[in-house]
Amino acid sequence: MKITYYVAASIDGFIAKTDGSVDWLPQPEQGVEDYGYTTFYQSVDALVMGRVTYEQVLSFGDWPYPDKPVLVLSGQSITAQQDNVMLYASISELADKIYQFGYKHIWLVGGGKTASTFLQAGLLDELIVTYIPVALGSGISLFSEPAAETEMEIINSTDYPTGVVQITYGIKP
Numbered sequence: 001m002k003i004t005y006y007v008a009a010s011i012d013g014f015i016a017k018t019d020g021s022v023d024w025l026p027q028p029e030q031g032v033e034d035y036g037y038t039t040f041y042q043s044v045d046a047l048v049m050g051r052v053t054y055e056q057v058l059s060f061g062d063w064p065y066p067d068k069p070v071l072v073l074s075g076q077s078i079t080a081q082q083d084n085v086m087l088y089a090s091i092s093e094l095a096d097k098i099y100q101f102g103y104k105h106i107w108l109v110g111g112g113k114t115a116s117t118f119l120q121a122g123l124l125d126e127l128i129v130t131y132i133p134v135a136l137g138s139g140i141s142l143f144s145e146p147a148a149e150t151e152m153e154i155i156n157s158t159d160y161p162t163g164v165v166q167i168t169y170g171i172k173p
Helices: 037-043 051-059 091-101 112-120
Strands: 002-010 014-016 046-050 070-073 085-088 105-110 126-132 152-159 165-171
Touching: 002 112, 037 105, 046 051, 046 091, 046 112, 051 070, 051 105, 070 091, 085 091, 105 112
Parallel strands: 002 105, 002 126, 046 070, 046 105, 070 085
Antiparallel strands: 002 014, 126 165, 152 165
16 A cells, blocks of 8 residues: 655645645646646545645535545544545544555645644655745645654656646655
């Protein structure tokens, strides 16, 4: 099983503005470069996200993940609003279910706190960051909780004519 934190970030390392908005991200257009998103999405069989990310995705309108199970990590009591969403109160409970269901590739959607929790628990295998050529100055970091020093190695990098750079990092054991 592999867990990949696949995320877009500003060049100064933020995944969202301080208020959680992501209006600075380029909007996908039909027939235009998607920076590998479609291929990546097809490679995963489940998604994991934190409560804040889940609530933000709900606010976008149509649920973008109708064909994949979504596991939401939340320390607060919330209600699943989609048929394919399962809620978990702890990282250990969620990790047990991941193994129990036999998923092979999981997309850790976000946010920074959930990514930190997975990194600290030793559950993160890969980080794919799509750097957008904008500096936000402040916001929500890739990893929002203090974590032990973690070494990574570059597995791949791709640059696009739009100035976007995507780097795939492996977590060193």
